[in-house]
Amino acid sequence: MTGICSGRVAVVTGAGRGLGRAHALALAAEGAKVVVNDLGVGLDGAAETDGPAQRVVDEIRALGGEAVAHGGDIATTDGAASLVTTALEAFGRLDTLVNNAGFLRDRMLVNLDEDDWDAVMRVHLKGHFLPLKHAAEHWRAEAKGGRTPQARVVTTSSGAGLLGSVGQGNYSAAKAGIIGLTLVAAAEMGRYGIQVNAIAPAARTRMTEHTFAETMAAPGEGGFDAMAPENVSPLVVWLGSAASTGVTGRVFEVEGGRITVMEGWRPGPTADKGARWSPAEAGGAALGLLAASETPRPVYGTR
Numbered sequence: 001m002t003g004i005c006s007g008r009v010a011v012v013t014g015a016g017r018g019l020g021r022a023h024a025l026a027l028a029a030e031g032a033k034v035v036v037n038d039l040g041v042g043l044d045g046a047a048e049t050d051g052p053a054q055r056v057v058d059e060i061r062a063l064g065g066e067a068v069a070h071g072g073d074i075a076t077t078d079g080a081a082s083l084v085t086t087a088l089e090a091f092g093r094l095d096t097l098v099n100n101a102g103f104l105r106d107r108m109l110v111n112l113d114e115d116d117w118d119a120v121m122r123v124h125l126k127g128h129f130l131p132l133k134h135a136a137e138h139w140r141a142e143a144k145g146g147r148t149p150q151a152r153v154v155t156t157s158s159g160a161g162l163l164g165s166v167g168q169g170n171y172s173a174a175k176a177g178i179i180g181l182t183l184v185a186a187a188e189m190g191r192y193g194i195q196v197n198a199i200a201p202a203a204r205t206r207m208t209e210h211t212f213a214e215t216m217a218a219p220g221e222g223g224f225d226a227m228a229p230e231n232v233s234p235l236v237v238w239l240g241s242a243a244s245t246g247v248t249g250r251v252f253e254v255e256g257g258r259i260t261v262m263e264g265w266r267p268g269p270t271a272d273k274g275a276r277w278s279p280a281e282a283g284g285a286a287l288g289l290l291a292a293s294e295t296p297r298p299v300y301g302t303r
């Protein structure tokens, strides 16, 4: 297959279903050879028995592409490191990492167990950090050997990470953390030829099809199926290709036919006394600044 990823090798985590599957198929359709990772867990991260990664590999091969399955847990050192060795052993190189795997344990904060906190932090934050670290180690060695790569990493945040989402305190914190990780990785790794960008997608997958059933519903015959996960993948493919040279450390919201650059925290109204405030003075100043500031976007799930 030829396309904007011809000759490139991509790893996609959590690619057995949902958005990851769509990304893997779209990367293969543009010529990439793909390592399709998926541990095959339930919606809450609990163990399941099926192996969805191999099914997606079979789909890619049936369409004339090249792919191999990887069934490891991306939040472990072995799982993350073997993503890289699998790419190198199967295809001889690694160019693109799409960090996508994850699951939810939604509860209001007062009902949220420590286990639900830890599991969501682990799969999203550590599950982003470890594959990124191992891929970057490989790319840094390439750069030091005089073979500076055109390496690309796409991370997966969420509107919940950008604005917060009621009932998703653990998930929102993890997805906000992924933005911080993305910014630092982009700043640290540019010198090795590595670009790192984040997406905040929205699409109909098992993660959303029940909770947001109405928003996610497919249209009647013939209409544009805005919430199909396949709509998110073209930007991921482009960010994962050499064509995106110069784009790094950015965050894109992607949904249906819409791509939005998210503009991050920046200083708003400010006051400087040039000396220490008293608490009462600090409060008065804060209220004045708030009155002059923009109203924040609402947290998802509030009005």
Ligand SMILES: NC(=O)c1ccc[n+]([C@@H]2O[C@H](COP(=O)([O-])OP(=O)(O)OC[C@H]3O[C@@H](n4cnc5c(N)ncnc54)[C@H](O)[C@@H]3O)[C@@H](O)[C@H]2O)c1
Pocket: 013, 014, 015, 016, 017, 018, 019, 020, 037, 038, 039, 040, 041, 042, 043, 045, 052, 072, 073, 074, 075, 100, 101, 102, 103, 123, 127, 156, 157, 158, 159, 200, 201, 202, 203, 204, 205, 206, 207, 208
């Ligand atoms: N669907 C949406 O609207 C939406 C919105 C914002 C963010 N996201 C994010 O997009 C990503 C993909 O979500 P999705 O909606 O396709 O969900 P999904 O449940 O359909 O797919 C996630 C996949 O990750 C796999 N996985 C989970 N833990 C793993 C691990 N430790 N190692 C390897 N694989 C593992 C699961 O088996 C599953 O196949 C997630 O990070 C999610 O938080 C989705």
